[in-house]
Amino acid sequence: xxxxxxxxxxxxxxxxxxxxxxxxxxxxxxxxxxxxxxxxxxxxxxxxxxxxxxxxxxxxxxxxxxxxxxxxxxxxxxxxxxxxxxxxxxxxxxxxxxxxxxxxxxxxxxxxxxxxxxxxxxxxxxxxxxxxxxxxxxxxxxxxxxxxxxxxxxxxxxxxxxxxxxxxxxxxxxxxxxxxxxxxxxxxxxxxxxxxxxxxxxxxxxxxxxxxxxxxxxxxxxxxx
Numbered sequence: 457x458x459x460x461x462x463x464x465x466x467x468x469x470x471x472x473x474x475x476x477x478x479x480x481x482x483x484x485x486x487x488x489x490x491x492x493x494x495x496x497x498x499x500x501x502x503x504x505x506x507x508x509x510x511x512x513x514x515x516x517x518x519x520x521x522x523x524x525x526x527x528x529x530x531x532x533x534x535x536x537x538x539x540x541x542x543x544x545x546x547x548x549x550x551x552x553x554x555x556x557x558x559x560x561x562x563x564x565x566x567x568x569x570x571x572x573x574x575x576x577x578x579x580x581x582x583x584x585x586x587x588x589x590x591x592x593x594x595x596x597x598x599x600x601x602x603x604x605x606x607x608x609x610x611x612x613x614x615x616x617x618x619x620x621x622x623x624x625x626x627x628x629x630x631x632x633x634x635x636x637x638x639x640x641x642x643x644x645x646x647x648x649x650x651x652x653x654x655x656x657x658x659x660x661x662x663x664x665x666x667x668x669x670x671x672x673x674x675x676x677x678x679x680x681x
Contacts, residue, residue, distance in 0.1 A: 470638075472596070473558055477536075487508075492509060505525040505526060515536060522539075525545050542563070547568070553574075555575045562602075571592060593612070617638070633656070636656070651667060
């Protein structure tokens with residue numbers, strides 16, 4: 457599937473995840489374990505704050521309204537899973553893998569996802585402050601109707617990524633590589649660093665006018681009246 461930009465350029469659209477969870481068993485085993493294996497489980501309103509699930513695998517799981525303050529999930533794998541209404545500050549998902557995942561109505565701050573791999577992921581609704589995606593690889597990722605405050609895409613690779621209805625405040629694109637990134641439907645687009653890395657993205661005419669000053673500065677153009 458592709459969409460057409462204003463110049464007629466074809467933009468490949470992101471493929472969305474198709475998560476279909478069967479009947480799930482409630483999780484009743486206490487705290488997470490490093491390198492644990494969780495399959496077909498529902499974590500409902502679980503307080504996972506401060507727990508260590510580094511290297512764990514979550515397959516066909518649902519995490520609903522869970523507290524994730526300072527939860528350690530480094531190199532964890534989330535496959536064919538749904539995370540709805542998670543909340544917390546300082547969740548560590550560095551080098552984690554998210555494939556065929558829906559993240560819905562999140563209220564998170566300071567999430568560490570640097571070095572992560574996201575493929576066929578939908579992030580819809582909610583607000584995420586200071587999302588660290590430095591050096592991450594994003595392919596077929598949709599950010600939809602969410603607020604991203606100072607997201608850090610520094611050095612990340614984005615392919616077929618879109619932001620319909622999103623508010624992006626102070627995004628950092630320094631060193632990022634973009635391919636088929638569609639920003640046209642973002643409700644608000646503010647780029648703090650790396651505006652010159654927008655090659656490979658498509659923006660609207662209105663967004664181009666809004667970014668004119670930042671683009672001129674990045675190109676060393678002095679604008680005077």
